[in-house]
Amino acid sequence: MYIIAGLGNPGDNYKYTRHNMGFLAIDNLAEKLNIKVNKIKFKSLIGEGNYNGEKVILVKPQTYMNNSGEAIRDVVNFYKIDLSNLIIIVDDIDIEFATLKVKRNGSAGTHNGLKSIIYQLVDDNFPRIKIGIGKKREGQDLANFVLSGFTKSEGKEIEKTIDKAAECAIEIMDRDVESAMNKFNCK
Template sequence: MYIIIGLGNSGKKYEHTRHNAGFDAIDFLSKRHNISVTKIKHKSLIGEGRIGAEKVVLIKPQTYMNLSGEAVLSAVQFYKVDIENVIVLYDDIDLDIGKLRIRKKGSAGSHNGMKSIIKCLGRQDFPRIRIGVSKPEEGRDLADFVLSRVPKDKQMDMDSVIEKAADTIDEIINSDIDKAMNIYNG
């Protein structure tokens, strides 16, 4: 069994912003695998289903980004899943739009959602997929930047990396994380 968490902020005004790349990836996975992510449980919208032969729980925490760890901890404790089967998808300003990075473990960097998850779980040795959203221009407020949408001329690249993130999840589940890293960490 896998728990797949996409980070973002709930509410219409945050839909499809850079900071909601994780939510967008969960939405893509839910459509691809016909998993309805509508149940409210563990301070999250969740959906249970299958990817291939494996049972999965797709999660969109509803705690807002800075408290994502509360939702993740609740789900991990409830489902009693091994930490290597907890995968977090989130936006990363250190990667250009269209790029992604898969890691088996690591620090939170400057990402408050990941800081919250690491703090609540008390560990950082879980897989994550970082979705590139690019850096803000010089002098632009970081919060304003990540809560903005990508420019129209970059939307195709953003759509492509969201699909690639979903492909990565499929590869991890149907094969393993090392193979996914070899294919998608390009």
């Protein structure tokens, strides 16, 4: 069984912001796997399906970014999965725009959603797929930056990256994290 969660903020006003890359990647993955993410459970929108004989749970926490860990903890505790089968998809300001970075585990860095998950699980041993959203301009407030949208040209580029993030999650399920790191990490 895999639980794949994309982090973001609920509501139409946040839908296409830099901070919602996780939600957008889950939407893309749901389409690829033919899973409807429309049940409200565990403080989240979830969808359940199967992929190559494995149960897959897709999760979009509805707790807002900074409290994502509450929803993830509830899902993990209910399904009692090994954290190596929990995949988190998240935006990242510290990697190049429109690139991916796959990590097996590790710290949250500057990301409050990941901090919340690590705090609630009391563990950082879960894979994550990070989507580069670019760096804020000098003097720009970080919250304003991550809650901003993309330019038209950025939007086209980030759509391709969101698709790659979904393919990366599939690669982890098909093979393993190491294979996904070799295939998708920016060089």
